[in-house]
Amino acid sequence: xxxxxxxxxxxxxxxxxxxxAKSLGVPHISTGDLFRAQIAEETELGILANEYIxxxxxxxxxxxxxxxxxxxxxxxxxxxxxxxxxxxxxxxHALGAMLQQLQRPLHHAILIDxxxxxxxxxxxxxxxxxxxxxxxxxxxxxxxxAGICDKCRGIxxxxxxxxxxxxxxxxxxxxxxxxxxxxxxxxxxxxxRVDGVGPPDEIFKRVVALTExx
Ligand code: AMP
Numbered sequence: 001x002x003x004x005x006x007x008x009x010x011x012x013x014x015x016x017x018x019x020x021a022k023s024l025g026v027p028h029i030s031t032g033d034l035f036r037a038q039i040a041e042e043t044e045l046g047i048l049a050n051e052y053i054x055x056x057x058x059x060x061x062x063x064x065x066x067x068x069x070x071x072x073x074x075x076x077x078x079x080x081x082x083x084x085x086x087x088x089x090x091x092x093h094a095l096g097a098m099l100q101q102l103q104r105p106l107h108h109a110i111l112i113d114x115x116x117x118x119x120x121x122x123x124x125x126x127x128x129x130x131x132x133x134x135x136x137x138x139x140x141x142x143x144x145x146a147g148i149c150d151k152c153r154g155i156x157x158x159x160x161x162x163x164x165x166x167x168x169x170x171x172x173x174x175x176x177x178x179x180x181x182x183x184x185x186x187x188x189x190x191x192x193r194v195d196g197v198g199p200p201d202e203i204f205k206r207v208v209a210l211t212e213x214x
Contacts, residue, residue: 001026001211002104004082004095006182007112009170010123011196012203015135016112017083019204024211026079029071031064031087033133056161056169058087058177065094072098087178092185109185110207112196116171123167127156141200 001024007013014030021028035053038046045067052059068085071077086092099105114122125138127147131154136143144150161170185191194206 001079002106003211004086004106004109005112006109007196008114008119008174009167010119010126011112011114012122012200013083013112015200016204016207017081020207021081023208024079024081026081027076028083029077029080030083031068031085034067034071035059053161056166056173058173061088061090061094065091068095069098072102078104086181089180089184092181106190108211109191110210111182111191111193112203113193114196118197119171120164120167123162124164126159126162128159129154130157
C-alpha cells in the first residue's frame with residue numbers, strides 16, 4: 001500500500017502516519033524527520049535545510065526531491081506512508097514521475113482536515129521524544145511524568161519551529177503553497193478527506209476505514 005498523508009502543520013498527520021505505517025507494515029517516511037536527522041548529524045544537507053526549517057520556510061524543491069528520490073529507491077519502499085511530502089506542486093509532479101519510473105503508483109492521498117483555529121493551539125505545546133520520536137502534547141496528550149517519554153523514558157523536547165510565530169508562518173506557507181497539491185490529487189481521483197478533529201484513535205479509525213475499501 002502506498003499512501004500520502006496531507007494536512008496542515010499540527011493536524012496530527014505525523015501521529016496518524018506513524019500508526020498507519022505500523023499497522024500496514026510499511027515504512028513511515030517523513031521528510032521533516034529525514035531533515036531533522038540530517039540536522040542532528042550536522043551534514044551539509046542538514047546545515048542547508050536548517051536555514052529554511054528554523055524560519056518555517058520550505059526547503060527548496062530540488063533538495064527535497066533528491067532526498068526523497070534516494071529514499072524511495074530503497075528496497076523497503078515498495079509500500080510506504082509519506083508524511084510531509086509532497087508539499088508543493090513541483091514535488092507532487094516529481095513524486096509522480098519517480099513512482100511511475102519505479103512502477104509503484106500511489107493508492108491514496110488522505111487529507112487530515114483540521115480548521116485553522118485549532119491548529120496553532122495544537123502545534124504549540126507539542127513535545128517530541130528525543131530518543132524514539134513519540135509525540136506528546138502539553139494539553140492534549142501530556143506524558144505521565146513531565147518531560148519524560150512514557151514509551152522509552154527518553155527526554156522530551158520542543159521543536160525549534162513550534163513557536164507561535166513560526167507555526168503561524170508555516171500555516172501561511174501551507175495555505176499558499178501546499179493547498180494546490182490537494183487539487184492535484186483530486187484531479188488524479190485519489191484524494192480522500194478525513195475529519196481531523198477528535199481523539200487521535202477515532203481519527204485513526206477513520207483513516208483505516210478509507211484504506212480498507214481497496
Ligand atoms: P514537518 O516535520 O513535516 O512539520 O516538517 C518540518 C519542516 O521541514 C517544514 O516546516 C519545512 O521547513 C521542512 N520540510 C518538511 N517537508 C518538506 C517538504 N516536503 N518540502 C520542503 N520543506 C519540507
